[in-house]
Amino acid sequence: MSNDLLPIGRFARLCRLSVKQLRHYDDLGLLAPAWVDPSSGYRYYRPDQARDALMVGMLRELDVPLAAIAQVLADRGTDALREARDRLEADVARRRHALRLLDRVLDEGLPETAVSVVEESARRVRTASEPATPTTIAAATGACVARLLENFGGIPKLTGLFPLDMADEFEVRVAIESEAGPDVLPGGPFAHALHVGPYEEIALTVHGVLAWFGDHGHAPGGPVREVYLNDPGSTPPEHLETRVLIRLEDVR
Structure with a gap:
């Protein structure tokens, strides 16, 4: 094991992620540790992996799907990010629409429809x-x-x-x-x-x-x-x- 490797706890603090999140991303194949101790199963990371880990954390906070994040990390992320943005924009439009309908109901009450x-x-x-x-x-x-x-x-x-x-x-x-x-x-x-x-x-x-x-x-x-x-x-x-x-x- 290289002396440059960081144990998972220190790496988690550096990247503002939890140990649980890092383990989950490893299980998904999204952010694998640089080395795993074969006897204890303890994970270690290279310092230069922090950039990828920070990117994962930021994109998850923006509700970007994990599949799109995987493409970003593989340098194929432009289209994936555009699709994620389009989904977010559609969700914002849907919520604005819901707010307008809710405002109408608040102002006028439930509509009485002539049938x-x-x-x-x-x-x-x-x-x-x-x-x-x-x-x-x-x-x-x-x-x-x-x-x-x-x-x-x-x-x-x-x-x-x-x-x-x-x-x-x-x-x-x-x-x-x-x-x-x-x-x-x-x-x-x-x-x-x-x-x-x-x-x-x-x-x-x-x-x-x-x-x-x-x-x-x-x-x-x-x-x-x-x-x-x-x-x-x-x-x-x-x-x-x-x-x-x-x-x-x-x-x-």
Whole structure:
């Protein structure tokens, strides 16, 4: 063993990490000690490993995933750090959105949604789909809309289709009416409410419609439909109108 090696306790203090953290990073193959005593299993580190250890600690404090940190240490970290930054930015946007909704509820109370039952006709459509998570719904929906408009045009004949059950991963679809479309949006009885305001607040209206189902003892059927009535490019967010439709499964 070299006299230059530091025992794990001294190295931990130098790097502002705990001994437990250093052992965990070693077990993961992220930051291996320079030498391990074969008889005691005690770990020793070179002083020049402190830079990597400090980098690991700093990036973990920034919520960078361990897999991305491993790529950083292997000098392949630019893309990994960009991806980590994008995830953090999406999380910040999601939290800001949640704060805006919470502020609205604090100011106005829980929304009272006016719900009516309407009969919808079946429509032929073309659809685009994207995988999504609860934090990437807006981006996935935007990608679907962009693809449909590029190929077919059609605002305000776009309908977003979202699952009732929000799993960790799911599919977002957007449909555009087309007489030659290969798919059909089924008709039937739907609970309907008109949402006026930003798209990011539609969840409040959807919750109001689902509460109506509970109040009236009906069974909802997915997907949740959002029919976009305005062009968001020329309509202020507070004036956007969206029809929210959820099928009544127990009414024929």
